[in-house]
Amino acid sequence: MGTHVIKMPDIGEGIAEVELSVWHVKVGDMVVEDQVLADVMTDKAMVDIPSPVHGKVIALGGQPGEVMAVGSVLISIEVEGAGNVKESAQPAPVKEAPVAAAKVETVVESKPVAAPAPKAAVCQGPMVARAADERPLASPAVRKHALDLGIQLRLVRGSGPAGRVLHEDLDAYLAQGQSNASAPVAAAYAQRTDEQQIPVIGMRRKIAQRMQDATQRAAHFSYVEEIDVTAVEELRAHLNEKHGATRGKLTLLPFLVRAMVVALRDFPQMNARYDDEAQVITRLGAVHVGVATQSDVGLMVPVVRHAEARSLWDSATEIARLANAARNGKASRDELSGSTITLTSLGALGGIVSTPVLNLPEVAIVGVNKIVERPMVIKGQIVIRKMMNLSSSFDHRVVDGMDAALFIQAIRGLLEQPATLFVE
Structure with missing residues (x-):
């Protein structure tokens, strides 16, 4: 067995450093060639970093939010054979891809883990019991439509990508006879003392x-x-x-x-x-x-x-x-x-x-x-x-x-x- 070290690649345009935005793997994960390992943020867009090899992740070179120089060690992967003694003289190729909505949860948690499936996407039925502080995905137009209808978005199951609430979901919610009165009154007026810290990264x-x-x-x-x-x-x-x-x-x-x-x-x-x-x-x-x-x-x-x-x-x-x-x-x-x-x-x-x-x-x-x-x-x-x-x-x-x-x-x-x- 050997170790393949992947360095932060040169993305071009004179960029000397990038921000590590989110990990898609963790130590112990098995990865395959071309699997996306991490997203990094340049001044203009999010960029995917894929794996050039098959193997097992044995070390991560940084945490989300950390600014890393081009050429610094990004990740180490255990591979069959001798590995790359020269530590990836040819850095992994990059794939340009601004981050998708489903990855936002990973950025908020600020932990080097793969993004979990959004809760709304796995719920059944027209109503969803989201946490009071959970913000459902929805466009500004859908939010305004829900406000006009007197609907709490957190109670509506989203059928769009990553659980996004669509206009059709609001119609389905109304068709099922749900209303604000269906929410427990006691919960609506309960005192709250919770706090949430969200890293400003990516x-x-x-x-x-x-x-x-x-x-x-x-x-x-x-x-x-x-x-x-x-x-x-x-x-x-x-x-x-x-x-x-x-x-x-x-x-x-x-x-x-x-x-x-x-x-x-x-x-x-x-x-x-x-x-x-x-x-x-x-x-x-x-x-x-x-x-x-x-x-x-x-x-x-x-x-x-x-x-x-x-x-x-x-x-x-x-x-x-x-x-x-x-x-x-x-x-x-x-x-x-x-x-x-x-x-x-x-x-x-x-x-x-x-x-x-x-x-x-x-x-x-x-x-x-x-x-x-x-x-x-x-x-x-x-x-x-x-x-x-x-x-x-x-x-x-x-x-x-x-x-x-x-x-x-x-x-x-x-x-x-x-x-x-x-x-x-």
Whole structure:
């Protein structure tokens, strides 16, 4: 028998160290070639480290949350034969794969064990007796739907991946006649003294670092503008009715991307990156729009590349593809980097006003709030219109306040007269 030592591989892009995010094996486990041993986090994405050999795990080189240098010992495996005396001069190949939802439990526990099966996935029936402090997996839209229906999500069995609660699960819960009254009243009002400590590691640590860095380095200022989206919503509904079956349904996001692309022709200083160390602003002709997307492991920003060259349906298809990849943990590092300006939206949860944080080194981020119907005075008459706020933030070191206001008002004009989106 011999020992095969696997070192932290060189992932490329000049990365000198990575964070060990989660182990998928423990000491004593038998592993096979190409089995994923661990996930590590770079500045941009989660990366799988597979095993190059068959054997038995005899030592782990670090704990989740530990920052490890490239070339340091990651894991030792007992193998048949002499092993690798030179300690893996050729490091194990890496597979790029942002962490999936089922791995979150392992990150929270911060122990070098494989991720357990989510409890919700093995429960039977429409109701689940989750622990009071257990947060079920669900999208923001599902959480809002449950809130509107008066349903406690922790009581609903999830049928989605990793036990995720879907809209269909809420319908099934209601169909079974369950309600909040089915929960024990005594438990609902019982005093609680429990505490939970959750290590900030992996994707959550990267998000925290980027947000803190952005607020410390950039001189943020926000500008909010109200937009009448009645006309563009009518156009969207018409296009979906006419072409939805063959080209796919359009959301408002492709129209927003198009409006940004057209407005940037007159305001190129918004489509820029600022290197504050070199004191250089780089304005870009290509418009690579980052679309902020919520996933089970935190906020990701997949990038719609060359939005300036895409039609509405092309943008819609790419936005949907990237959002699905991000939510399912399949987005690559290239798909999560290289944006020049960011679009962020909370959809139905968009609220009235928000103050989005810049995605450095970008200098502008356009935030979308929810659409509401309101009475408006037009030509002396009170009419009902669909209104929406854009809450956008800018780097005041680079962008002047008047330019920011004019840029957003240009987007407003394009959306309120949607034919102008396509006039060259």
